[in-house]
Amino acid sequence: MSLSTDTIGVVVVTFRRQVQLQRTLKAILGQGILGHHIWVINNDKNDNLDYLKNEIGLDLLNIIVSEENIASAGGFALGMKCVLEKGLDWVWLFNDDSRPIEGSLESILRYKEILEKPRAGMVKLANLNAKGEAILQFWKGRRFPKYVPVSNDLIKTDLITFDGCLISSNLIREIGTCDPKYFMGTYEFDYCLRAKDHEFEIFTLPNGLIEDEKAGSIGGTPPWRQYYNTRNHLWLGLNRRSAKTVLAWLVRELKFTYAILRWEDKKGERLKIKVLATWHALRGKRGKTLDPILFSNGTKNLN
CATH class of the missing domain: 1.10.225 (NK-Lysin)
Incomplete structure (x- = not known):
């Protein structure tokens, strides 16, 4: 397992958010990710995203249109399969309204030696709360958040959410993709619990290098x-x-x-x-x- 810009496939799940999607794709390209290593899962078959290839120069962008809305759980599951079939070592997941800030990927690559170990399953760029604290997530029968100061410390956690999360292909091969039958919500926690059942490690990097517009929460x-x-x-x-x-x-x-x-x-x-x-x-x-x-x-x- 190698961790570099050449071994990462990015999956962005979108539904009727063209402005946010363009911002996210530009931010991903700014991390040095290759255009043909980006998959956009479009959950609205009536929303033609082909303009993106001319709009921001993504000639090799992979756009997959779902015949029905399979929501975030189905979109991420489909994207995981695409990256695995491409033979890449890592999949980096984003919602269309969340994106990496400059230096995000570089901050993760600093921990190559830890993350390239066989049982390193996931690493997440932490979201921030309204106070500017990083959010760590643990499991006590439900999601239990812990708020810590922003730092560059790699911290073991129980849970992550998928926006801004890197998942190793080793983990996907062993336990499969996230479960699309959740449709929306809880599928991330289920996936983390399954990963821990198989003794994979989950990390959070609380440096705040992810932007989340939270468009779905307005x-x-x-x-x-x-x-x-x-x-x-x-x-x-x-x-x-x-x-x-x-x-x-x-x-x-x-x-x-x-x-x-x-x-x-x-x-x-x-x-x-x-x-x-x-x-x-x-x-x-x-x-x-x-x-x-x-x-x-x-x-x-x-x-």
């Missing part, structure tokens, strides 16, 4: 996203037969239910969705069971 959490958060967390606990995770899910859901009753709009709709999500998790129903676009347009396609 206006708060929509009801359809709450459905996937509720369903996937419970299913993860049931699938792993983890009483700790199920208990953490229950406590979390009670808190969110209280918040809905106290502060949220569309109380009845949100509570109905949470009940449906719980029922689906108990039945093992997975995949895209609620279409975000149709739901946002007023079509309540609850199955």
Whole structure:
């Protein structure tokens, strides 16, 4: 396993964010990544991204158009397969609204000797909170954040999110890609737990060298996203037969239910969705069971 700009394949999952996507691709090119080592997974088949090849000079850019919206979980899984088939050693993952800041890759390459070891599975550039602290993530049946000062220290953690994360091909070969049936949310935590089951190491570099616009969080959490958060967390606990995770899910859901009753709009709709999500998790129903676009347009396609 070699770690260099020539052995990294980059995957960017996008859905109707052309402006953010262009910024992200330009930032990735600025790290020295080769154009033909970049895969854009386009989840909107009606959004033609071919203009990118002329717009920013990416003649060799790989654009893969999904026939349906497979969301972030499906997009990253598809991208992982593409990089593996290309024979590259690492896959660097980004959402279309997150991108590396100048010096990001260089800061990771400083730890080549550690990251090239066989059981080094993932390394993540940490996101920052509103106070400018780096966010480390650990697992206690749920995501448990820890906030530390920005530094260049490579720190072992339990969890990472995929935006700005490098994953070794060794890990993907051994445990497969992330699970596309999560559709959206929780798939990253599931992947980290599976990696740790196989004794792979997970690192976070808390230097703040990643920009995250958080475009999907503008206006708060929509009801359809709450459905996937509720369903996937419970299913993860049931699938792993983890009483700790199920208990953490229950406590979390009670808190969110209280918040809905106290502060949220569309109380009845949100509570109905949470009940449906719980029922689906108990039945093992997975995949895209609620279409975000149709739901946002007023079509309540609850199955």
